[in-house]
Amino acid sequence: MPTFVVVAGIHGLERVGIQVALHFLEAVLARSSWDPSAQALLARSRLVVLPIANPAGLFLGRRGNGDGIDLMRCAPVDARDRPPLLAGGHRLGNALPWYRGKRDAQMPAEARAVTAIFDHLAARSTFLMSIDLHSGFGNRDRIWYPWAHRRDPFPDARHMPSLCNLLDTSLPHHVYRIEPQGDSYTAHGDLWDWLWLHLRTRQGFSAPFLPLTLEMGSWIWVRKNPRQLLSRYGLFNPVVPHRHARVMRRHLPLLEFLWRAASVPERWLRR
Numbered sequence: 001m002p003t004f005v006v007v008a009g010i011h012g013l014e015r016v017g018i019q020v021a022l023h024f025l026e027a028v029l030a031r032s033s034w035d036p037s038a039q040a041l042l043a044r045s046r047l048v049v050l051p052i053a054n055p056a057g058l059f060l061g062r063r064g065n066g067d068g069i070d071l072m073r074c075a076p077v078d079a080r081d082r083p084p085l086l087a088g089g090h091r092l093g094n095a096l097p098w099y100r101g102k103r104d105a106q107m108p109a110e111a112r113a114v115t116a117i118f119d120h121l122a123a124r125s126t127f128l129m130s131i132d133l134h135s136g137f138g139n140r141d142r143i144w145y146p147w148a149h150r151r152d153p154f155p156d157a158r159h160m161p162s163l164c165n166l167l168d169t170s171l172p173h174h175v176y177r178i179e180p181q182g183d184s185y186t187a188h189g190d191l192w193d194w195l196w197l198h199l200r201t202r203q204g205f206s207a208p209f210l211p212l213t214l215e216m217g218s219w220i221w222v223r224k225n226p227r228q229l230l231s232r233y234g235l236f237n238p239v240v241p242h243r244h245a246r247v248m249r250r251h252l253p254l255l256e257f258l259w260r261a262a263s264v265p266e267r268w269l270r271r
């Protein structure tokens with residue numbers, strides 16, 4: 001059975017992704033009570049939502065977990081192409097964001113929990129697609145696919161043109177730029193790069209796995225309302241209510257589209 005996973009809250013400051021994930025789940029539940037096409041999707045595929053992957057970070061209002069480790073820099077994979085200083089991951093200590101944790105330490109509990117869930121799902125899935133919801137980078141909405149640790153695309157990127165084509169024709173006028181993350185910047189310790197390698201090499205999962213990241217371009221919200229820079233969450237979340245509503249309206253159709261595409265991979269995957 002194909003599986004679609006929505007992950008949010010990896011970075012505790014980025015609350016808007018959590019809200020998108022929860023609204024999506026609410027909408028799916030509402031639709032499943034009356035809409036036969038939603039019921040058919042749920043029968044044909046597996047939908048998993050992990051709305052708060054970093055509860056301590058959310059509670060403390062910070063990017064990293066309770067120990068100040070950045071869950072998107074903590075995996076045991078080093079950048080091959082040079083990452084930006086600090087933001088690409090560092091071991092200088094947890095007083096700075098983007099901290100990778102100690103060398104050779106095991107991954108933090110949150111990253112191990114995500115790994116355990118994907119191990120479980122991979123053993124039961126004929127296809128895996130995930131979307132991890134982030135905000136705080138750039139002036140437009142980007143959908144990234146691996147790699148993050150190097151600039152060339154990962155092996156399953158051969159399926160991305162067909163997915164992009166589906167998106168272009170099924171969600172006309174969408175706003176997304178779709179690219180390998182390495183085109184924006186490379187990083188050490190990317191959890192999705194590592195999970196893809198882990199499932200393929202250690203778990204023997206040979207079906208396609210497309211771990212996507214939605215990076216909501218939060219600089220647009222700041223540019224329109226510079227005062228929100230004064231708030232701790234302002235760089236990462238829309239603060240003005242009408243902009244919050246617009247962000248939800250924009251991304252919920254994307255999740256709906258990906259869910260539909262993920263449940264019929266045989267219709268569009270390259271052979």
Ligand SMILES: [Zn+2]
Nearest residue numbers: 011014134135
């Ligand atoms: Zn983030």
